[in-house]
Amino acid sequence: MRMLIQFAIRATKTANIDAFWIDYECIRPEEDEDPDKSIGEVYRICDIVRACHSMAIVVGPRFNFTNYTHDATEDGLDDLSNTKTQWLRDWGSRLWTVPEALLCPGEHRISIYTPGTAEPELVAKRNLPGRVWDDAIALRQLIDHYESSIHLTKLELISIALECLKRRQTEKRMAGDVAYALQGLLRQRPRVLQSDSDFQAFARLSLANDSDMLLERLLCLKLKDNRAPSHEMQDVWGAKLWDITPICQVSEVVENNTVILGDAKGAMINWEFLEAIYYESTRPQRFGWGLLRACSYFSMVFIISVVVMSGFWSQRSGRRFDTFFSNFWKAALGVFVANAIIVPWVVRYLYRSSEVHQAQARLYGVAGRPDLGRVEELMFGSDQGRLQWMEGGDSVTDHPDGEEYSYESALRSFTLIDTCTLSAIQFEAELPPSVVLAGARARGLVRMLLCSYDAKTATLCKEAVVRMETVVLDRMLKLNRVRFALKQTRDDVIADSR
Structure with missing residues (x-):
């Protein structure tokens, strides 16, 4: 610590200013009556960076130097250069260095001090990402935004900054450290609470700022x-x-990783049974139905004629009458046989249309990957290839029919059958979802949130996300405010088990 203060005094004198501030370690007194308030002040140290004259970076080995001299060493300069690069990357791996680099003034170059060098290295702020970070392209965009050379929208700014922050290392003093580091870049900063989970901290930050519905998108x-x-x-x-x-909107953040939508x-989603579906075909069938009615009427007339004329024939006799009646019966019998042959083909023609104009909108859930031909027989009476697998519906590739496949042991494979669009979508989830929520539109499709229902807390828990056609939205019902929760993260599960 003493060596670090020596560097700070030296940098302050070089900058010709009166005071310095070091973000080396922030300690909260254990006897503090309001720990949340004190911790909140620690997480707002970015305001000091905004108001400072210039920034100096001190890099070196950790706690290995007891004595320090400003004299440069002539031997081993190449090794020192390589070591300095590694020290800079170690500095940049910390979570809190990103807001510091973004918010520090750009009119003065950043001074980099290292042990064994007489003079600091001066680096322009815009050139720092290439020296320090692997994701230099993303960080350069953020620096250019704060230097007003490019303009990022609020959504672009938050998403790029969040992507950069989550790659950094932190001791994770608080579950919401990433969200609290991000809030230093934003105008509205909600109060830091030790009880907040990562999701709750980020949700409250998103609601407090005009973030273009960032939370809903995530x-x-x-x-x-x-x-x-x-x-x-x-x-x-x-x-x-x-x-x-x-499509939906988060209106409130509540406990246990839960929000109000x-x-x-x-x-x-019906998981109990598959039932027959009423539908209208698109193929014009007036001729077919007319022919079927004519054949039915002729069959009825033929049977009645057989009954009536058989008694009349037994009472009349004569060669001319016998010849006429014999020819009549031959013709009628021929038409009847033709009718018996035509009717099955007409019926098949009427019911084999693969194009459906309109069908009952129903959602059915099936465990594993079913045979769609068999499912179609149960719903439509015949297998005509109406049901099709949704292309790109999920990340699941082809698997044998009936096989339950999972990426992880905790996940099981399910299939969602949508009769409105005649499509089947395979997905993985820990529990079979019972409710589908319309989440958002993206690239011409609707992202649906498949949720299981927790009756104890009256909460819908997110199980999976699938994509469906936009016409499904017209058949869905409007819901009142619903409680929506995410699955616990793996870190939360580990923490709860300890």
Whole structure:
């Protein structure tokens, strides 16, 4: 610590100013009556960086130097250069260095002090990312934004900054450290609470600022890990946050990683049985139905004629009458046989149309990957290839029919059958979802949140995200305010088990 203060005094004299401030360690007294308030002040140290004259970075080995001299060493300069680069990268790996580098003044160059050098290295703020960080392109965009050379929208600023912050290391003093580091870049800063989870801290920060519904967009991302942190932004389908237009809206943050969703649309999933579906075909069938009616009428007339004419024939006799009646019966019998042959083909023609104009909108859930031909027989009476697998509905690739596949042991494979669009979507979830919520529009499709229901807390818990056609929205019902929760992250599960 003494060596660090020596560097600070030297940098202060070089800058020709009167005071310095070191973000080396912030200690909260244990006897503090309001720990949340004190911790909040620690997380707002970014204001000091905003108001400072210039910034100096002191890098070196950790606690290895007891004596320090300003004299430069002539031997081993190459090794010192390599070591200095590594020290800078170690400095940049910390979570809190990102806000410091973004908010420090740009009119003065950043001074980099290292042990064994007589003079500090002066680096322009815009050149710092290439020296320190692997994700220099993203951080350069943020620096250019704060130097007003480019303009990022609020959504772009928050999403890029969040992507950079979550790559950094932290001792995680608080569960919401990433959100609290992000709030230093924003105008509205909610109170820091030790009881907040990562999701709650980020949700309150998003609601407090005009963040273009950032939280709603994050809820609709399809993540590789169902228990990833709430600020994870790596979408399986490759969508960016600005590609997503939320449909529902978060109105309130409550306990246990739960929020209140308003203006949402939803539908129930039937897991009990598959039932026959009423539908209208698109193929014009007037001729077919007319032919079927004519054949039916002729069959009825033929049977009645057989009964009536058989008695009349037995009472009359004569060669001319016998010849006429014999020819009549031959012709009628021929027409009847033709009728018996035609009717099955007409019926098959009427019921084999694969195009459906309108069908009952129902959602059915099936465990595993079913045979769609068999499912279609149960719903429509025949297998005509009406039901199709939704292309890109989920990240699941082809698996044998009936096989329950999972990426992880905790996940099981399910299939969602939508009769409105005649599509089947396979997905993975820990529990079978019972409710579908319309989350957002993205790239011409609707992202649906599949949720299980916790009866004890009356909460919908997110299980999976799938994509469906937009016409489904017209068949869904408007919902009142609903409680919506995320799965616990793996870190939370580990913490609860301790």
